[in-house]
Amino acid sequence: MPDYNDFLSRIYEILKPFAKHGRILNEDSELVTELGLTSLQVMELIEQIEDHFDISVPLNILPDIRTIRDLALQLEKLTN
Amino acid sequence: MSLFDKFQPIVDIRAELAKLGVMPFGAVTEKLLSATEAIVNGHKVILAGTNNYLGLTFDPQCIAAAKQAVEEQGTGTTGSRMANGTFAEHIKLEQELGAFFDRRHTIVFSTGYAATMGMASTLAGPGDVIVLDADSHASIYDGVRMSGAEVIRFRHSDPADLEKRLRRLGERTANTLIIVEGIYSMLGDQAPLADIAAVKREYGGMLLVDEAHSLGMLGAHGRGVAEAAGVEADVDFVVGTFSKSLGAIGGYCVSNHPELEAIRFGIRSYIFTASPSPSVIASTRVALRLMQERPELRERLWNNAQRLYDGLEQLGFQVSPQVSPVVAVTIKDRNQAIAWWQELLQRGAYVNLVMPPASPTSDSLLRCSVSAAHSPEQIDRIIDAFAALQPAGMAAAD
Numbered sequence: 112m113p114d115y116n117d118f119l120s121r122i123y124e125i126l127k128p129f130a131k132h133g134r135i136l137n138e139d140s141e142l143v144t145e146l147g148l149t150s151l152q153v154m155e156l157i158e159q160i161e162d163h164f165d166i167s168v169p170l171n172i173l174p175d176i177r178t179i180r181d182l183a184l185q186l187e188k189l190t191n
Numbered sequence: 192m193s194l195f196d197k198f199q200p201i202v203d204i205r206a207e208l209a210k211l212g213v214m215p216f217g218a219v220t221e222k223l224l225s226a227t228e229a230i231v232n233g234h235k236v237i238l239a240g241t242n243n244y245l246g247l248t249f250d251p252q253c254i255a256a257a258k259q260a261v262e263e264q265g266t267g268t269t270g271s272r273m274a275n276g277t278f279a280e281h282i283k284l285e286q287e288l289g290a291f292f293d294r295r296h297t298i299v300f301s302t303g304y305a306a307t308m309g310m311a312s313t314l315a316g317p318g319d320v321i322v323l324d325a326d327s328h329a330s331i332y333d334g335v336r337m338s339g340a341e342v343i344r345f346r347h348s349d350p351a352d353l354e355k356r357l358r359r360l361g362e363r364t365a366n367t368l369i370i371v372e373g374i375y376s377m378l379g380d381q382a383p384l385a386d387i388a389a390v391k392r393e394y395g396g397m398l399l400v401d402e403a404h405s406l407g408m409l410g411a412h413g414r415g416v417a418e419a420a421g422v423e424a425d426v427d428f429v430v431g432t433f434s435k436s437l438g439a440i441g442g443y444c445v446s447n448h449p450e451l452e453a454i455r456f457g458i459r460s461y462i463f464t465a466s467p468s469p470s471v472i473a474s475t476r477v478a479l480r481l482m483q484e485r486p487e488l489r490e491r492l493w494n495n496a497q498r499l500y501d502g503l504e505q506l507g508f509q510v511s512p513q514v515s516p517v518v519a520v521t522i523k524d525r526n527q528a529i530a531w532w533q534e535l536l537q538r539g540a541y542v543n544l545v546m547p548p549a550s551p552t553s554d555s556l557l558r559c560s561v562s563a564a565h566s567p568e569q570i571d572r573i574i575d576a577f578a579a580l581q582p583a584g585m586a587a588a589d
Contacts (some may be wrong), residue, residue, distance in 0.1 A: 144477075151553055154325070158346070166358050170342040 246564025
């Protein structure tokens with residue numbers, strides 16, 4: 112089972128293109144307000160995670176996710 | 192922070208459009224001249240964005256039935272189906288729909304939104320799973336959110352991705368509801384329903400198909416994509432609307448599951464709203480009959496769809512992936528789409544402007560829908576209006 116750090120490193124990898132102006136991604140980076148992801152891009156991020164880990168992520172968890180940490184924690188909770 | 196902060200993006204875009212003098216959302220139809228022509232925002236236009244697929248809104252028989260119903264039964268039922276709002280005609284329409292779809296149980300709703308949202312929110316509940324196509328209509332998304340079920344998306348019209356989702360669920364597929372549409376409303380593309388049904392057969396679960404945009408268009412009897420694909424036996428629930436092919440307003444769900452009669456009493460959008468007005472039921476019943484009696488309407492509809500699709504494609508526009516009564520032109524630049532929408536109006540063609548998040552991608556759409564009531568000449572005039580746009584914007588359409 113993947114753990115928090117596995118999810119975290121995968122999220123960093125996928126979100127690299129969003130780290131604009133030399134900004135470094137961290138667990139507190141906010142997906143929408145800080146990195147500027149649109150709702151479509153959030154869904155694409157989720158799809159890539161789903162494919163990589165062979166999991167399905169319920170939409171129900173999305174309202175609780177603002178930061179990269181929130182997402183990694185929710186994914187860990189989902190799979191463990 | 193105030194309650195109103197979240198509406199700021201809408202305020203901004205409205206201000207932007209007002210500055211441009213464009214009113215694409217809530218354009219005012221000032222006078223209807225026929226099923227296919229009107230005065231909209233001061234311009235005489237051909238209506239090419241109304242979903243009036245069979246052109247029945249001005250059919251004399253439908254109008255006569257509606258008039259008679261108003262005179263005999265009044266303007267409204269003033270109550271819920273559960274209380275005083277079940278008239279004999281509601282029951283008759285349910286029986287006629289059941290006969291048309293060859294299904295034993297039918298529920299008639301006050302709107303298509305109430306039907307789809309109501310079924311999506313009621314069939315599955317806490318502890319259940321809903322797996323839905325990513326490009327599902329807002330009424331489906333609203334319903335599944337209210338259901339309390341675990342909600343999982345699969346990639347649009349991708350049976351292999353659906354298969355993965357069901358495989359991951361394991362035994363939970365026993366209480367899983369799969370939701371797809373027959374024809375998708377924005378681009379007019381058809382679901383690969385034969386493949387989706389095959390996945391459902393292999394893994395289990397129940398299948399609900401929204402045939403809102405395919406009623407009267409596909410299949411030997413006009414029952415929609417499920418009939419055309421030969422998989423009606425795999426579809427547990429069909430939902431749809433009276434507001435497109437049948438030219439009125441209202442919705443339905445049909446099924447062979449006897450449980451639908453119990454489910455009826457758990458659907459909040461059925462219980463806590465007034466039932467459809469007598470005139471609506473009356474014109475819908477006639478339209479349902481005419482749809483079956485006049486296969487030529489369907490033939491004209493598809494001829495018009497093909498004509499518009501070919502015409503716009505030949506002009507170099509990026510059109511929908513397949514020919515259907517919905518022909519959408521994709522425009523990458525939002526401002527270009529807005530400007531073209533206005534120009535089309537001025538040139539005598541009303542189409543729908545669709546911008547994200549209503550469009551399935553980050554692009555905007557100039558969405559056309561054709562009608563059996565359009566003449567070939569009217570279709571050509573719509574194409575001519577698009578042709579006139581070319582010099583300014585073909586680069587933006589790439």
